[in-house]
Amino acid sequence: MSDNMRNNVRDNMGHMNNQLTQEMRDLARELLASGEVKGLFGWTKGSRWYLTPPVFITKPEEADRLCYDEFAVNNLTGLLLDFRDSQDKIAVFVKGCDSRGIVRLVQDNQLKRENIVVIGVPCPGMGDKGAVTDHRQAQELPLLAKCLECRYPNPVLADRTIGAVTVTTEPSAAPSGATAEAAKGRGVGSKEADRFAQVEAIEKMSPDERYAFWQAQNKKCIRCYACRNICPACNCRECIFDSDKKNWVNKAATPTDNAFFGITRAMHVAGRCVECGECERVCPMDIPIMAMNRKLIGDLNELFGPYDAGVKADEKPPLGAFKLDDPEEFM
Amino acid sequence: MSAVDEKKVNAAGQPDPNWEPNIVGFACNWCTYAGADLAGLSRMQYPPNVKLIRVPCSGRANPQFVLRAFQKGADGVLVAGCHPGDCHYATGNYFTRRRFLLFQRLLEFSGIDPRRFQARWISGAEAPKFRDVVTQMAEEVKALGPNRKLREEL
Numbered sequence: 001m002s003d004n005m006r007n008n009v010r011d012n013m014g015h016m017n018n019q020l021t022q023e024m025r026d027l028a029r030e031l032l033a034s035g036e037v038k039g040l041f042g043w044t045k046g047s048r049w050y051l052t053p054p055v056f057i058t059k060p061e062e063a064d065r066l067c068y069d070e071f072a073v074n075n076l077t078g079l080l081l082d083f084r085d086s087q088d089k090i091a092v093f094v095k096g097c098d099s100r101g102i103v104r105l106v107q108d109n110q111l112k113r114e115n116i117v118v119i120g121v122p123c124p125g126m127g128d129k130g131a132v133t134d135h136r137q138a139q140e141l142p143l144l145a146k147c148l149e150c151r152y153p154n155p156v157l158a159d160r161t162i163g164a165v166t167v168t169t170e171p172s173a174a175p176s177g178a179t180a181e182a183a184k185g186r187g188v189g190s191k192e193a194d195r196f197a198q199v200e201a202i203e204k205m206s207p208d209e210r211y212a213f214w215q216a217q218n219k220k221c222i223r224c225y226a227c228r229n230i231c232p233a234c235n236c237r238e239c240i241f242d243s244d245k246k247n248w249v250n251k252a253a254t255p256t257d258n259a260f261f262g263i264t265r266a267m268h269v270a271g272r273c274v275e276c277g278e279c280e281r282v283c284p285m286d287i288p289i290m291a292m293n294r295k296l297i298g299d300l301n302e303l304f305g306p307y308d309a310g311v312k313a314d315e316k317p318p319l320g321a322f323k324l325d326d327p328e329e330f331m
Numbered sequence: 332m333s334a335v336d337e338k339k340v341n342a343a344g345q346p347d348p349n350w351e352p353n354i355v356g357f358a359c360n361w362c363t364y365a366g367a368d369l370a371g372l373s374r375m376q377y378p379p380n381v382k383l384i385r386v387p388c389s390g391r392a393n394p395q396f397v398l399r400a401f402q403k404g405a406d407g408v409l410v411a412g413c414h415p416g417d418c419h420y421a422t423g424n425y426f427t428r429r430r431f432l433l434f435q436r437l438l439e440f441s442g443i444d445p446r447r448f449q450a451r452w453i454s455g456a457e458a459p460k461f462r463d464v465v466t467q468m469a470e471e472v473k474a475l476g477p478n479r480k481l482r483e484e485l
Contacts, residue, residue, distance in 0.1 A: 211442025260398050267394045295440045322425035
């Protein structure tokens with residue numbers, strides 16, 4: 001791509017983001033003013049050009065705080081858990097990947113579908129702030145790996161949409177809506193085939209190398225539980241790692257106990273992980289958490305048939321179901 | 332983990348010919364535990380390496396139990412329950428089958444030899460099968476040597 005073209009894409013995207021932000025604010029104002037919803041989760045511009053963190057607003061006049069651009073990477077659906085005991089209606093903005101989190105929470109009986117107003121937004125692909133070289137000067141950033149590997153660029157469900165985005169449960173559909181061109185130009189979904197590349201690389205190692213690899217990761221873990229707290233699939237009311245009654249579950253951040261935590265966390269979301277990649281994004285120690293999740297997704301697809309979690313609400317997750325003729329290779 | 336740790340060594344760092352594996356078995360109350368009982372009543376000889384823990388159903392055996400056993404010094408873990416279709420709770424073992432098939436692969440991905448974790452169907456009448464499974468597993472794990480992976484360091 002020439003510099004000129006890149007600038008064009010960027011200018012177009014800036015323009016579209018302004019438009020989307022405007023649509024977002026108008027819709028939020030309408031929903032809050034009419035009293036249809038009590039509150040709304042969206043994104044707002046943060047303290048730096050590459051930060052667009054979540055915001056929760058309850059008044060129509062706060063709608064102008066909303067903002068949408070290629071740094072609105074946070075999946076807001078996990079935040080809805082704050083309202084699982086509430087009868088209030090809450091609105092939330094979702095990108096394609098985020099929308100699967102709604103299905104997850106509804107399927108797990110954590111939320112009532114009728115209490116959530118899901119607003120689908122088109123996604124231009126999210127920039128990787130890890131590539132920021134100058135904190136003062138805005139620049140074009142490469143896409144996050146998860147966006148290059150994206151399979152659901154469009155929301156799988158929505159009550160309202162902005163930016164003319166299409167709602168579809170079709171995997172690998174082309175990006176749609178106002179940012180479709182930008183998403184295609186930036187390569188959203190272009191490396192879909194690489195989804196399991198890291199898993200395959202780890203599988204090629206010898207058992208001792210694999211153990212050493214994970215041991216090195218487990219040494220880094222500080223047990224901040226950020227991966228658990230952000231995850232729409234980790235929605236237990238009381239997590240086993242918070243319980244003070246199970247004294248066979250250690251909370252110490254030693255490599256073996258961290259391995260226990262890591263493997264347990266992966267097993268607990270097995271068949272339910274919606275691949276939003278939030279666990280890995282929020283990890284302050286850069287542990288490749290998604291490699292573990294992807295390993296399980298790949299194996300589940302292979303053993304019990306292809307399944308994408310959080311796409312169809314009436315399909316049971318593979319570990320919550322069985323077939324009489326399931327494979328029995330090691331029994 | 333160095334290669335030496337994976338071999339059978341005694342306190343002096345020498346290969347220990349008398350080393351015996353420590354195997355933890357989670358046995359379902361209705362089938363495998365009864366099968367093990369029958370093996371005992373029938374005076375069948377099998378290696379004493381396996382320590383059975385009775386669980387209401389093989390579906391009660393949580394993957395975390397397996398991890399905890401490895402942490403606490405198990406060299407191998409066995410989960411055993413009723414044959415598919417024979418579950419006392421009708422469907423428990425079908426869930427066990429899916430869960431542990433997946434879990435064994437995850438253990439392998441984490442660097443643990445999949446032979447150290449086994450699951451078997453053993454009915455209340457299958458005392459010979461219980462004896463054979465335990466004998467075979469004890470031999471296999473003995474050949475693999477002590478497990479140091481995931482072991483708690485005190």
